[in-house]
Each structure stands twice: as structure tokens, then as C-alpha cells.
Amino acid sequence: MNIKTVIFSTTALTFVGILGIGLEDVWSDDDDGIKMRSRGVAPVTDPLYKEECGSCHFAYPPGLLPAASWQRIMAGLDDHFGDNAELDTQAGLQISKYLTAYAADASGYRRSRAIISSLRYSRTLPLRITEIPYFRHEHREIPRRIINLPDVGSLSQCNACHQRAEKGSFRESEIWIKGIGRWDD
Numbered sequence: 001m002n003i004k005t006v007i008f009s010t011t012a013l014t015f016v017g018i019l020g021i022g023l024e025d026v027w028s029d030d031d032d033g034i035k036m037r038s039r040g041v042a043p044v045t046d047p048l049y050k051e052e053c054g055s056c057h058f059a060y061p062p063g064l065l066p067a068a069s070w071q072r073i074m075a076g077l078d079d080h081f082g083d084n085a086e087l088d089t090q091a092g093l094q095i096s097k098y099l100t101a102y103a104a105d106a107s108g109y110r111r112s113r114a115i116i117s118s119l120r121y122s123r124t125l126p127l128r129i130t131e132i133p134y135f136r137h138e139h140r141e142i143p144r145r146i147i148n149l150p151d152v153g154s155l156s157q158c159n160a161c162h163q164r165a166e167k168g169s170f171r172e173s174e175i176w177i178k179g180i181g182r183w184d185d
């Protein structure tokens with residue numbers, strides 16, 4: 001090891017250390033009776049959003065992504081993860097307004113705050129909930145064979161596992177996966 005390598009490793013370790021401490025407070029789990037409102041994210045309330053953006057997949061609660069992510073998604077609906085999800089202008093504007101108003105960075109809900117905090121070291125704007133560091137951390141222990149089950153298919157299918165996802169609630173005690181049952185870690 002030459003001196004440059006040593007300096008580099010030390011710097012890298014310090015950085016990981018800072019990051020580790022930073023993430024600790026965000027990701028600490030407590031399953032004791034804190035009220036659901038403060039634990040979850042705000043449930044979907046806009047009927048137009050639910051109808052238009054809930055036809056191919058679960059209508060993701062807006063508090064799961066920052067406003068800038070929603071705006072980028074809404075601006076690219078003609079090529080939406082390989083699908084065309086275009087809307088007429090009026091509906092597009094109304095939905096954008098709803099998503100922005102209830103986005104994670106505008107929300108006081110605990111999960112939304114955790115999502116925003118976990119993004120503070122990210123350089124790119126996430127276009128998926130499933131690529132957010134907080135999300136990846138929470139799901140890192142789920143084996144591929146469970147994700148690949150025919151009734152799940154991908155981590156984007158929140159409601160295949162979180163039975164109360166529609167209510168904005170993602171508590172571990174509410175997880176139930178078809179073919180597996182309850183989640184016990």
C-alpha cells in the first residue's frame with residue numbers, strides 16, 4: 001500500500017462512517033405503538049390520480065417521491081418505463097399539481113421524511129421509489145425467489161406484500177405475501 005492508497009482509504013472510511021451515522025437516525029426501526037399517521041405516508045386521495053395512474057400498477061402515494069421526481073415522471077409519460085402512459089393536458093396538469101402538493105418534501109409524515117433524508121447524498125434524481133436508498137435499505141433482506149413469485153414479480157408491486165399500502169401504511173406486521181404468508185424476520 002502506498003501513501004496515496006492509505007490516504008484514500010482513510011478518507012473513504014471516514015466518509016462511510018459519517019454516512020453510517022447519518023443513516024442510523026433515519027433508518028432506526030421502532031415497532032412500538034407510534035400512531036400510524038406519523039409512521040406511514042399520506043394515503044392517495046385524488047380520484048383522478050387513482051384512476052389514471054392506478055390502472056397498470058398500484059397508485060403510489062405521492063409522499064413516496066420528491067416533487068422534482070414526480071415532475072420529471074409527468075414530463076415523460078410518452079416513454080414511461082417502456083410504456084406509453086400519456087394523458088390529455090388537463091388531466092396531466094391536475095395530476096401534476098396533486099403529486100407536487102403531496103410529495104415527500106412537502107409532507108410531515110415520517111416515512112416521507114425518511115425518504116428525503118436518505119436522498120441527501122444522492123447526486124441523481126430518483127425516477128423510481130425502488131431506487132431510493134431508504135427503500136433499498138428496508139428491502140435488502142428479501143430473497144429473489146420471493147420477489148420473483150408470480151403474484152409479486154417486482155418490488156414495484158408494493159401492494160403485493162403490504163396489505164395496507166393503499167392506506168399509506170407499510171408496517172411490518174401488515175405484510176402478507178401470497179404463497180409465503182406473514183413476514184417474520
Ligand code: HEC
Nearest residue numbers: 052053055056060081083084085127128129130131154156
Ligand atoms: C400503461 C401502463 C402505465 C400507466 C397508465 C402508468 N404507469 Fe407507471 N409504470 C408502468 C410500468 C410498466 C412501470 C415499471 C414497473 C416495473 O418496473 O415493474 C411503471 C413504474 C412507475 C413508477 C416507478 C415505480 C418503482 O419502481 O419505484 C412510478 C413512480 C410510476 N410508474 C408513476 C406513474 C404515474 C404518476 C402514472 C400516471 C400519470 C403512471 N405511473 C401510469 C406503467 C404505467
Ligand code: HEC
Nearest residue numbers: 129138141147152154155156157158161170171172183185
Ligand atoms: C416482495 C414483497 C414486498 C414488496 C413488493 C414491497 N415491499 Fe416494502 N417491505 C417488505 C418487507 C418484507 C419489509 C420488511 C423488511 C425487513 O424487515 O427485513 C418491507 C419494508 C418496507 C418499509 C419499512 C417498514 C417499517 O416498518 O420499517 C417500507 C416503508 C416499505 N416496505 C415500503 C414499500 C413500498 C413503497 C413498496 C413499493 C414501491 C414496497 N415496500 C414493496 C416487502 C415488500
